Amino acid sequence: MNAKTIGIILNGSEIHLKSNSLKELIDSLNLSEARFAIEINREIVPKSQIDNYTLNDKDEVEIVIAVGGG
Amino acid sequence: MEKLVVGSREFSSRLLVGTGKYKDFQETQDAIVASGAEVVTVAIRRTNIGQNKGEPNLLDFLNPEEFIILPNTAGCYSVDDAVRTCNLARELLDGHNLVKLEVLGDEKTLFPNMTQTLEAAKILVEDNFEVMVYCTDDPILCKELDDIGCVSIMPLAAPIGSGLGITNPYNIEIILENSNKPVIVDAGVGTASDATIAMELGCDGVLMNTAIAEAKNPILMASAMKKAIESGREAFLAGRMKKRLYASKSSPEDGVIR
Numbered sequence A: 001m002n003a004k005t006i007g008i009i010l011n012g013s014e015i016h017l018k019s020n021s022l023k024e025l026i027d028s029l030n031l032s033e034a035r036f037a038i039e040i041n042r043e044i045v046p047k048s049q050i051d052n053y054t055l056n057d058k059d060e061v062e063i064v065i066a067v068g069g070g
Numbered sequence B: 001m002e003k004l005v006v007g008s009r010e011f012s013s014r015l016l017v018g019t020g021k022y023k024d025f026q027e028t029q030d031a032i033v034a035s036g037a038e039v040v041t042v043a044i045r046r047t048n049i050g051q052n053k054g055e056p057n058l059l060d061f062l063n064p065e066e067f068i069i070l071p072n073t074a075g076c077y078s079v080d081d082a083v084r085t086c087n088l089a090r091e092l093l094d095g096h097n098l099v100k101l102e103v104l105g106d107e108k109t110l111f112p113n114m115t116q117t118l119e120a121a122k123i124l125v126e127d128n129f130e131v132m133v134y135c136t137d138d139p140i141l142c143k144e145l146d147d148i149g150c151v152s153i154m155p156l157a158a159p160i161g162s163g164l165g166i167t168n169p170y171n172i173e174i175i176l177e178n179s180n181k182p183v184i185v186d187a188g189v190g191t192a193s194d195a196t197i198a199m200e201l202g203c204d205g206v207l208m209n210t211a212i213a214e215a216k217n218p219i220l221m222a223s224a225m226k227k228a229i230e231s232g233r234e235a236f237l238a239g240r241m242k243k244r245l246y247a248s249k250s251s252p253e254d255g256v257i258r
Helices: A022-028 B025-035 B079-092 B114-126 B139-148 B169-178 B192-201 B218-238
Strands: A006-010 A013-017 A037-040 A043-045 A060-068 B004-006 B009-011 B015-017 B039-046 B068-071 B098-101 B130-135 B152-155 B184-186 B205-208
Touching: A022 A037, A037 B079, A043 B079, A060 B079, B015 B025, B015 B218, B025 B218, B039 B079, B068 B079, B068 B098, B079 B098, B079 B114, B098 B114, B114 B130, B114 B139, B130 B139, B139 B152, B139 B169, B152 B169, B152 B184, B169 B192, B192 B205, B192 B218, B205 B218
Parallel strands: A006 A060, B015 B039, B015 B205, B039 B068, B098 B130, B130 B152, B184 B205
Antiparallel strands: A006 A013, A037 A043, A037 A060, A060 B039, B004 B009
């Protein structure tokens, strides 16, 4: 874990994180139980890679879920 | 009823339903169960940041083991957004490759942008998606989507959420004649008879959302739609009588008391 914070764009909003661990971000969003998918800088991050994925400053992260739709 | 085969999958119901516009997830689930639908569409959206632990999720109410989840690309106005959404959906659903492609052209009509739809369809088919495609009821463009390799052609019967019914049955007939793939009317149905008309024309199925969700009693309408689809299909298979201008007696001429 880095001592300094990093800034990322999460679902269109800038946020600052103390940790660069993607897993910690997911946990902090209370998503660990949910079905979701992640794209970072327009690349899908497969579920199997989440645990070891390291975020970088200025990463653009999209986290999506399924919602009602027709 | 005989199964509906779409790409590599078989559906037991010819009614496909959306999950939008319901009061809550419980009502969504109740309506879908009453409809007998096996294929249910969902949208893919950004999660709320800072959602509460244990906040209910649509897929808790629609188990992907029980239903065939059909993620859509609703809200996408470009090839790029539609393709990204499909990739996210495939990851979200553990590699499930069946998608409903819709690339919209205009907020007010929600008509598809067909040039973008054709382009997105090509990319997705090449990337091994099974593409069910929302499209205009233009027979030539429907044929192109068929040739590209979409697994189902889904022309609109009227604008999404309009409930106007089957506004151009003649085009739907031509599309059916030209198509090697299942043709599913997607959008425009308002009530049970509209669904029956689509099925009587020979459509392989109907996809609807608002007609059920905006009914005063969605659960009862879901049940009505189930029956409407089944009756329409059976009537199509039975082959309707020819129309004639004048009456034709059903009771014998002979033996009438005088």
